[in-house]
Amino acid sequence: MKQPKQKLGRRFWLLFSGEAASAVGTAASVIALPMVAYQVSGDVRHAGFTSTALSLGIVAARLPAGVLADRYPRRTLLLLGNAAGALVLGTLAVLRATGAVHPGALLVAAFLLGAVGSTLAPVENVAVRTFVQANLLPRALALVQSRAALALIIGPLVAGVLLKANAAWVFAADALTYLTAACCAFLLPAKAGPTGTAQPPLKAVTEGMRFLWRSPFLRYGALNATVLNLVFNGLLIVVIATCDRTGAGTVAVGVQTACFGAGAVAGSLVAAPVARRLPAGRAIALATAVIALALLGFATVRSTWGAALMLAIATSGGPVITVVLSSMQMRITPPRLQGRVHSASGFLSQAIAPLGPTLAGAGAHAFGLGTTVTAAAALVVLLAVTGWFTTARHAVAADAQQALELQEIMDAHQPVDAAAEKHSDTQKSLDAQEARAGNSAAVEANRG
Template sequence: MAAHSPSVVKTEEDARRSRDFRLYWMAGAIDQIGSQASGIVFPLVTLAVTGSPAAAGLVGALALAGRLVTAPVAGVLADRLPRKRMMIGALLLAAAAMAVVFVAVAAGVPTLTLLAGAAFVEGIAQSGYESAGAGAIRRVLPADDKKALARLEARNHAAQIAGPVLGGALYQLGRWVPFLVDVVSYVLAAGLVAAIRTDLTPDRQERTSFLTDMRAGLRFVWRQPVLRFVTIWAAGINFVFGALIYYAILTAGREGAPAVSIGLLLTIASVGGLVGALGAPLVFSRVRPMTVVVFASWAMVALVVVMSQARQTWNYGLLFGLVFLLSPLLGVIFQSRAIELTPDGMQGRVATVMGTVGEVLQTPAPLLAGVLVAWQSPTVVALVFAAALAVLAAYTTANLRRLAAHVDTGTGPGTDQAGRGTEQDAGPAGRETQATEEVRG
């Protein structure tokens, strides 16, 4: 039997990658829409059961706590266990938690303990799914990775728009309906992940202790200059954006804006992010990535300065839409390089470290926004956040030379000409050690 030519093998591999990436994309879309739909009604159900806004806040806090507490462990497991099985198991665990809520609400017997416990378990499951998914993404990315990552960004923004609207509509049919839909979404997502043919098992030969693996992930991020930069940048932008959103909501509410107008403000912001993500491939085809980085970083500062003079809700919405339109351009560039620089056997840990740092710093953002709005004028508060964005933009500019060496060329240690990881750095733990030694040097 004649052997396949390299070009035929390459074509078959690209076709498989494209198919599996579509399955990966659809699984995440269905999962996120279902979670957003139930997430918007979870506090409403808790409030109806307990009559306490504090109890509703407790349930939300426990969901976040489940994610944050589990993240370090999930990141290590994602580089140890078969990632596809881990993703499926996490989705089914989340489905079981929401099934308990669905049955209890439908039977009219939900309790605060049950809702809080289910929220915590769902947070644990989401952390496991996200860590394993982040570890697996390198295996399914097509050759045009920036275009693929832009599609993932667009998916996330679209889910943020469609999910809450769907959840509100389903809630009108019955309190239990959004939870049933969420259960179905988790099961469907698990089925799509199961259909992925690519081997997602991490490359790992050397067996080390759990704590050693965890420390290795932290050290790798800290000692790799580009990964360290992306982690700090992402944490900073998450914090500022989280505070900005609450600033706009609280300021508009204090000035008497109706709830529907405030909801429209958030919708416009999400639409801006969706448009930015959809337009990212076109921008990258015409403008050098480093030019995009510089322009977007400083343009966001200018937009927030203008926001300091806004006094009407539609002004806030328009400016937020423009800010969120620019942010996916930076996110796609930085995420692409982070994936390329990270060996396959460390993808889960590195992604978890970067994501957890961002989530931890985002947690106090609403509190800061509330304190500032209570004590300062809207103009001063907006200028404070503009100054924070200016610090991030200056930090980015100061790292331009280092970023340009990797981002514009799309090549660097352990990458091929398409910017994806080669077999040399996607290999076993021994090669991870070599990559780490290069970082130390």
């Protein structure tokens, strides 16, 4: 008899719906902020400064955000974070509508919005792990990836329509999406998962970094994300330069850029089945290899549509890697470290990504576009080969993973006050557990 399909549950869908609305609004504001900065100042440099401020906010807040996600109630953090985003955007909407907006205000707003989004990311990650059963995590994470991909398509379209009327409408609409997310967060349970004990901030951050670094699987995952973010951030420059060189024009740039989002949507649809059916290490390695082959194809094709197809195939591998890696990361990380490990991984993967466009431009100028893309593809091939052998070299007995899962269950049901009282007595035991967890990740990867 066929078993009924398990459901993700009301709490997950509340969280998903609120953050989906916010994601579309944010994607629109990311377009509007530099455009308004250029309109107000008449200087293209201010547009670049505004985008840079957004990126700096994301990077600056990522590690502290993990500490907050592990220490405080997730509903409270979601409420406060989304309310802060609504306040910033509401203020921007009023300033723009009255003509009082200043480039400096846009810089501050961009930095704050980047920090808010970066703070909410690990909080949502921990909440998903709390609300969703372990065997349903790939499906939940694939939905989150599809949401992000669709937001990248819908958000810019919304921005384009509203910007024709008044940029204030973009900021006002985004403020409403943050309020929607806050309302959804309000309906979540007050206590979503365990909260941690107070630690000095630097020690708390270091603990998450240390756990990630001790795990061969997570360490490779962070390296994989770092390299791929660097490569994909530089691809837009390559697309623009290629279309200009071949005389394809701005329409070709738009078509090929749209394929980034289309490929991500396609990848999110197959990510959950891949995560269920393939060992984690092999799934990441194969998806990375697909990206490498597609990049090689992009370097050799000459037609606009052929290049667009190669870009779509390349970007389809990203959601697969993210879902597989995030599922494993959630399963092998103790509950008290979920936020910090997620933040550490995100920080490492984003830290050098802003260099992608600069390196792509410099490489294209010095060696040519084809050689630059081919070199990037070769680097991704090396990344795929490394991933294929990483977990196999570190395989250990399965009882280490079973011990870790038992500790996770005990931590998840342990009262917060009792956990605080016992923290100093159990720290050595937890440290030993975390030292074993790096190798136990390989067991899960080999099991699939």
